[in-house]
Amino acid sequence: MTLPRLPALAALLLVGAAPAMPVTPFAVGALRGTLRADTQTLARLSPAAEPGFSFVPTAREAERAGDGYNHVGDIDIRLRSGNGPWRDFGSAHRRRPIRPLPAVRGTIAAADITATMGDGIPLAVERRWVVAGGALGLRFRLTNRSNAPVEIGGLGLPMAFDNIITGRDLDQAHAQSSFADPYIGRDAGYLQVTRLSGKGPTLLVLPGRDTPFEAYAPLADAADAPAGSVFTEKTPREQTFEGFYDWLVHSRGFAEREWRGAGEQWNLPTSRTIAPGASIEIGLRLVTAPSIRAIEPTLIAQRRPVAIGIPGYVVPTDQPATLFVRAPATIAVIDSSPAGALSVRRDGTVHGWTRLAVTSHGFGPARLTLRYADGQRQTVSYYVIRPLDATMAALGRFATTRQWYEGKGDPFGRTPAILTYDHEAQRIVDVEPRVWIAGMSDEGGAGSWVAAMMKQLDHPEPVEVAKLERLVDETVVGRLQVADGPHAGGVRKSLFYYDPARFPTLYRDPAQWKSWTAWSVRQAGDLGRSYNYPHVAIGHWVLYRLARNHDGLVTRHDWRWYLGWAQRTIVAMMRDAPHYTQFGQMEGNVFLDILADLRREGMTVEADTVEALMRRRADHWAGLRYPFGSEMAWDSTGQPEVYDWLRHFGYDRQAVQTREVILGYDPAVPSWGYNGNARRYWDFLYGGKYPRIERQIHHYGSTNNALPLFDSFRRDPADLHLLRVAYGGLMGGITNIDSDGFASAAFHAWPDRMRWDPYSGDFGMGYFAHAYAVATYLVDDPIFGWLGFGGAVTRDGGDVTIRPRDGARTRLFVAPAGQWITLEAGRIAAARYTPADGTIVLTLDPADAHTPRARLSVIRTTPRGHDYAPTTGTAERGGVTLPLGTGPTEVTLSPIG
Structure with missing residues (x-):
């Protein structure tokens, strides 16, 4: 497609307070932006409806224009030939002129950036900004121009989004700054860039083919980095600046050096070898979700694998968990690491989602790897705890x-x-x-x-x-x-x-x-x-x-x-x-x-x-x-x-x-x-x-x-x-x-x-x-059905029963009824809900030496629905006091009116 060129005035408006340097404007989908003409790195990235906001540090473009400052569009590489030492090369470390390449159809800008990667690099590096499926794409081609195989042990793409709060008051920070949060999930991984205000749109950075999100590593402060490292950033890290990170496609070179002795990584560190004369390509796509809550629907629309864990990814060994998966390809194999830490059973489908029943064993971090029929791999990180x-x-x-x-x-x-x-x-x-x-x-x-x-x-x-x-x-x-x-x-x-x-x-x-x-x-x-x-x-x-x-x-x-x-x-x-x-x-x-x-x-x-x-x-x-x-x-x-x-x-x-x-x-x-x-x-x-x-x-x-x-x-x-x-x-x-x-x-x-x-x-x-x-939540979701957060759900005819395992067992929310049930004394062993008439029946633990009675309160939390009251007990201090027996005690809560 032929991209429209913005007039000079529009380009200046997009740049705003950025430096007076030539820029290349672009408009792709719901994004508008500019590339610096000298480096072809991203100088501005704005929602089409809000050109005054930028996801990248546009306001600091002038002060960050020199050597050692990373931008989206830069690349870092750690490589070695044969059994030689790892060597680092990076496009931002010491800037040198790049050689523009012809912009063919669908290309916004292209360049051979080998010269700015550093002396002695055995690879030729080309970068292209493209329109890919209606989205903004960033692609790199790495070609081995030497006579020996080259092993890539560190391949990083700096994610330099505007999380710099320095010099901004709270109002300015919420209006102008963003935080980036990673899903380090290999081929299904992504980065979400959310504004401090919580408003949409949200920027999503998605992997292209052969660009797994393997690790997320901080770019070290340049002043503290070891000699020879280019995985650094000159903007000083401080309380007002968390720092920038690299999206690492490969990380074995770090696992063998800086990370030696660390705990287990989110994913197994890998490397990749390029034969003499051969090339590899990696890339990312940048799209927007209209809001934070729309991130997963946007990922589905972009044909990305999506996993949703209920109640989450921390699994006590006495609680069930469910993983709902939606992906373009079927799941071929499911692996657990460590072996046996997570047991997974396929449990049918619901509204297009594959339902996986997950049980846990042991203690500590565990990883599920979903291998899809199209060759992609998705990792989901769990933590197993005791009851x-x-x-x-x-x-x-x-x-x-x-x-x-x-x-x-x-x-x-x-x-x-x-x-x-x-x-x-x-x-x-x-x-x-x-x-x-x-x-x-x-x-x-x-x-x-x-x-x-x-x-x-x-x-x-x-x-x-x-x-x-x-x-x-x-x-x-x-x-x-x-x-x-x-x-x-x-x-x-x-x-x-x-x-x-x-x-x-x-x-x-x-x-x-x-x-x-x-x-x-x-x-x-x-x-x-x-x-x-x-x-x-x-x-x-x-x-x-x-x-x-x-x-x-x-x-x-x-x-x-x-x-x-x-x-x-x-x-x-x-x-x-x-x-x-x-x-x-x-x-x-x-x-x-x-x-x-x-x-x-x-x-x-x-x-x-x-x-x-x-x-x-x-x-x-x-x-x-x-x-x-x-x-x-x-x-x-x-x-x-x-x-x-x-x-x-x-x-x-x-x-x-x-x-x-x-x-x-x-x-x-x-x-x-x-x-x-x-x-x-x-x-x-x-x-x-x-x-x-x-x-x-x-x-x-x-x-x-x-x-x-x-x-x-x-x-x-x-x-x-x-x-x-x-x-x-x-x-x-x-x-x-x-x-x-x-x-x-x-x-x-x-x-x-x-x-x-x-x-x-x-x-x-x-x-x-x-x-x-801490509480148990009983939910009837229109997509996933009956769910328990903190307890196990069973159905018997028209009744739904949840048995809390949240640890306290003193708080329960029955979402369909809008009832928040709390006990200052006593514990809930089970709750049975009957949707037909709204009745809730609690089963309470027996009395013990220090708890001869229960103290119960029921509050309606939603504007619609009924108030509830227990059919027994003595009103006291805004709640109800109930004697507990030597065995379980049942309490019926009924709608009023």
């Missing part, structure tokens, strides 16, 4: 035994305590130059005791509860939180601090203590960081719930004492740490439950005080375009609390906008690592043993950002995308728990490590959200 009851039991044991710190004559007052743990060294971290990590506060130090506390909410263990009562009484209230008349005086930043004059032999290696992180006693005692207050409020709130709903578990104080301290902690935050309260707090969702409990208990004055303080915050957020700030330039920590208070005070439009922003950085992809993995990339600096800017897998953002998505799904059960992403984050956030109960802060995503960080760090901030929200 959730066993997982939570191990977490509680580990935290209250191996992390328990007491009786050591600690001069900092950290006794009793649960401190950060180094799983690699098998020891408690009681001294650390980042003093909060050893100081029980801030996220990196409070994470372990918060996790231990939240474990008791759904899995109370008397011995553990007794220890945590002591921790709260003697250390949190006695040391971290200071009494000031009837109010909480504040929450310290750290109990541990740096004072070499007082403790001359304590701080080893003085060079490590020169950083700002080595707080003095005055700095550590500061009350002004509001992010610390939810940690303490959680401790009080969990013990209140246990004291109120169970017999004999909490003995030091009554429930009023704990709920009162929880309320005073909120008031103290607003009084003593007002600056950061303008932002949402991680774990701040607990404040809504504290408010609701105050109301249920008749503590009206205290509740009114909290509600008035929170309304000021919500009113402020409702007036902002993007109210998601934090102490960082961009963050994914505040959105969950912001969403909840906006909903509470009736700012529904702003709450919906908050939800859509979350979807912009929280993807749904067929990988345990990236599915529901809300973007985090700098907190290894503050809570990890190996600190660096690096995409973190299932840091605490995964579970925290699931909270608004769960709430939104309960309001709109037709939007399955919300539930899939939320459940991915919920379950992804507990893959951090090892088989012995140790819980890591996060997984290192870069392929040179691919392991869990050895520090427990801030894991507890994410486990808070898991314990807070």
